[in-house]
Amino acid sequence: MTATTLDPVPTPVSTASDAVSAAHIPSAPTAVRVTDMTFGYRRNKPVLEHIDLNVPTGQSLGILGYNGVGKTTLFGVITGLLRPRHGSAAINADVFHSMREVFQLTDSGNLSANMTVRENLRFRAMLYATRDDPHPIDLKHLGDLPMVRAFELQDHLDKKVGDLSSGLRKRAGIVAGMLFDPKLILLDEPTNAVDPITRQLLIDLMRQLKADGRTILTITHDLDYCWQVVDRVVILDDRHLVKDVMLADFPDIDAFKRAATLGRERGHVDFGLGVTAVKGTEPATV
Numbered sequence: 001m002t003a004t005t006l007d008p009v010p011t012p013v014s015t016a017s018d019a020v021s022a023a024h025i026p027s028a029p030t031a032v033r034v035t036d037m038t039f040g041y042r043r044n045k046p047v048l049e050h051i052d053l054n055v056p057t058g059q060s061l062g063i064l065g066y067n068g069v070g071k072t073t074l075f076g077v078i079t080g081l082l083r084p085r086h087g088s089a090a091i092n093a094d095v096f097h098s099m100r101e102v103f104q105l106t107d108s109g110n111l112s113a114n115m116t117v118r119e120n121l122r123f124r125a126m127l128y129a130t131r132d133d134p135h136p137i138d139l140k141h142l143g144d145l146p147m148v149r150a151f152e153l154q155d156h157l158d159k160k161v162g163d164l165s166s167g168l169r170k171r172a173g174i175v176a177g178m179l180f181d182p183k184l185i186l187l188d189e190p191t192n193a194v195d196p197i198t199r200q201l202l203i204d205l206m207r208q209l210k211a212d213g214r215t216i217l218t219i220t221h222d223l224d225y226c227w228q229v230v231d232r233v234v235i236l237d238d239r240h241l242v243k244d245v246m247l248a249d250f251p252d253i254d255a256f257k258r259a260a261t262l263g264r265e266r267g268h269v270d271f272g273l274g275v276t277a278v279k280g281t282e283p284a285t286v
Contacts, residue, residue: 027056031056031059034087038050048074056215062225064220065236070239072188104188110176116159147178147179152171170194187216190218210229
């Protein structure tokens with residue numbers, strides 16, 4: 001992962017194109033900065049081009065865009081797993097003093113499938129232990145910890161992660177990260193393939209973390225999640241950051257959803273079935 005010292009003064013949101021709206025960001029130290037960043041997996045075929053993005057400390061940011069536009073790639077560059085061809089991306093070391101303060105939720109939940117949930121937590125506790133805090137979590141009473149009880153994992157602690165359902169794996173991954181009190185949280189499709197209860201638990205948790213001043217970056221297609229959790233949304237399209245807006249600027253969720261789909265809503269779609277659209281159904285989006 002990449003951590004570097006950044007200027008503690010806020011930087012205005014860059015307008016990568018005329019389509020980008022000016023987002024009014026409150027005065028706060030920069031948490032994450034991406035500067036004129038271009039990245040591609042193959043030469044002369046960039047996935048992202050000239051991306052400028054500054055995220056102030058304490059902001060909840062939603063990153064939207066159609067499938068394959070490069071959202072997860074952006075996370076990879078920010079965390080240092082991918083090296084940009086041009087420009088830079090960094091996490092502010094003046095704000096986050098150790099990468100122990102950064103948590104990224106991946107598809108695997110950051111857990112070993114061959115280990116139980118308890119074993120995963122014990123291993124992670126070893127990685128997070130310091131001289132000042134040799135026991136970052138209470139391993140002897142895991143089932144009594146509020147985070148474990150909130151996500152109803154008491155009865156699953158001794159099951160192998162690979163044997164859990166996708167929803168339970170995501171719950172376990174969230175708990176495994178949040179038990180170590182991260183200050184910067186990066187979530188990639190957190191509400192994908194989960195049941196309604198897990199989704200609502202996640203939303204409630206993120207709202208509390210936002211109120212507590214944590215910095216949250218969420219890649220998502222879940223616009224209802226955005227409406228409830230994020231302060232600001234950026235939208236990627238055709239390799240560029242094309243929209244940067246504050247949720248408070250929208251009068252209601254319908255106006256936000258229209259902006260988030262970039263005007264590409266579909267009415268009747270011809271699937272070659274020879275039937276007309278059913279009256280009363282919502283228009284499809286892509």
